Amino acid sequence: MANRSMSRLTQWCSRIFMVEINQKTEPIYFSLSSTPVSAGNKDLEAVLGNGKLFAVYALGDARVPRARSHTHLKRALTQDLPPGCDLLNTASFLPDVKNSLVNGFFLRDNSVLSSSERIVTQLRQKASVCVFTYTREQNGVYLCSDVTDDRSYYVTTAPAPLRHPSTLNIINSDVFYQMKDAYKVLQECIDVIPESKAVLELVEEQQLEPNSSQDESFPIIVIEGLDATGKTTLTFSLQKALGAVLLKSPPQCLADFRPRFDTEPPLIRRAFYALGNYITAAQIARESSYAPVIVDRYWHSTAAYAIATAVSGREENLPAVGSEIYEWPCDLLRPSLVLLLSVSPEERLRRLSHRGLDKTEEESQLEINHLFRRKVDEAYRRIQNPACIVVDANPSPDHVLKQVLGLIRNKNNLQFPGL
Numbered sequence: 001m002a003n004r005s006m007s008r009l010t011q012w013c014s015r016i017f018m019v020e021i022n023q024k025t026e027p028i029y030f031s032l033s034s035t036p037v038s039a040g041n042k043d044l045e046a047v048l049g050n051g052k053l054f055a056v057y058a059l060g061d062a063r064v065p066r067a068r069s070h071t072h073l074k075r076a077l078t079q080d081l082p083p084g085c086d087l088l089n090t091a092s093f094l095p096d097v098k099n100s101l102v103n104g105f106f107l108r109d110n111s112v113l114s115s116s117e118r119i120v121t122q123l124r125q126k127a128s129v130c131v132f133t134y135t136r137e138q139n140g141v142y143l144c145s146d147v148t149d150d151r152s153y154y155v156t157t158a159p160a161p162l163r164h165p166s167t168l169n170i171i172n173s174d175v176f177y178q179m180k181d182a183y184k185v186l187q188e189c190i191d192v193i194p195e196s197k198a199v200l201e202l203v204e205e206q207q208l209e210p211n212s213s214q215d216e217s218f219p220i221i222v223i224e225g226l227d228a229t230g231k232t233t234l235t236f237s238l239q240k241a242l243g244a245v246l247l248k249s250p251p252q253c254l255a256d257f258r259p260r261f262d263t264e265p266p267l268i269r270r271a272f273y274a275l276g277n278y279i280t281a282a283q284i285a286r287e288s289s290y291a292p293v294i295v296d297r298y299w300h301s302t303a304a305y306a307i308a309t310a311v312s313g314r315e316e317n318l319p320a321v322g323s324e325i326y327e328w329p330c331d332l333l334r335p336s337l338v339l340l341l342s343v344s345p346e347e348r349l350r351r352l353s354h355r356g357l358d359k360t361e362e363e364s365q366l367e368i369n370h371l372f373r374r375k376v377d378e379a380y381r382r383i384q385n386p387a388c389i390v391v392d393a394n395p396s397p398d399h400v401l402k403q404v405l406g407l408i409r410n411k412n413n414l415q416f417p418g419l
Ligand SMILES: Nc1ncnc2c1ncn2[C@@H]1O[C@H](COP(=O)(O)OP(=O)(O)O)[C@@H](O)[C@H]1O
Pocket: 225, 226, 227, 228, 229, 230, 231, 232, 233, 234, 351, 352, 354, 355, 393, 394, 395, 396, 397, 398, 400
């Protein structure tokens, strides 16, 4: 960080701020200026309103404590939100500069009691946060100031950046492209999440051989898709039909740790799933010497869910086709074929309701969040080297199996006895 005597807000003056009203509409962008701005702005007014306003960001130099503080901050603000107040996602960033995104929250208070003030005061006593306040002058111009210092800046609208800001931090915060990068995250977690040590030991035990030669091995076929698209059903029948070994990612040895990491912020949660792929890769490498291998979820799932969670708003905000974000990790074993099961939203919901099992929180969100589901599906399709082949999984299980066996048969270089 720059000069400590400089106010925090002064340090943020070169940045752009984004406030999201909801997932479906465009966010507003603004910047801060030390010189007066001409008049009020309707877009800013529509979002900022006339009541009390605070922007709150979790502080911290190290990424793990900062990510966890952000999650705690969200919980605290959501739990204690008084009537008449609402919480919006906000972020500050440098346009098109990787890793410059800092996420926070915007607290809008239209209550008669100005209750947000009390909440913000409590937060500042308990946690390491930085708080900015926004006030509206009579001419409609907004002023922003740091609560720890009287200096104010004028709020002025800024143009939308070319790349959606939520894509700026994906590499090595949401998606990891080398085992060592995901490994480092869990190493940094050992003091606060003791289970990390056991996970890292399991990774080491696998004696991973990066990209070990697959030339001599049997085919490795990955089945991908959203929950309830029929992966379990298909992988079981493929196992039988091909005399194959069935594996999954995350692997069984991580099953007990999964609920623990599912409650953690994306940085930690996604590093855990990334490491799961490397453990599965070691199992695939061993088993594919003796038989074909079918894998239920692998890297495509890890990357697609991570990208869709990180990128806020609409599908158009996803990184463009061909972006480095969709590249396969350089040290992860590549399968021979990846099939993406695709079903219509109606059929998927019908299957989910018939199944009636517990779903992960994320999968429950998918059910109500059509936008998120579309982003996962689109991210799946954009991942490259290897890209997935989309399979229409709406028909009956037998029909889907026949279709997939046909695809496997037609794929060059895949040798199956009995097919
Ligand atoms: N092709 C299909 N047609 C109709 N129902 C299916 C089909 N494939 C699977 N199902 C049913 O849909 C539900 C979800 O299937 P499952 O294989 O568990 O999906 P996933 O493993 O992708 O979550 C199950 O109740 C299963 O019996």
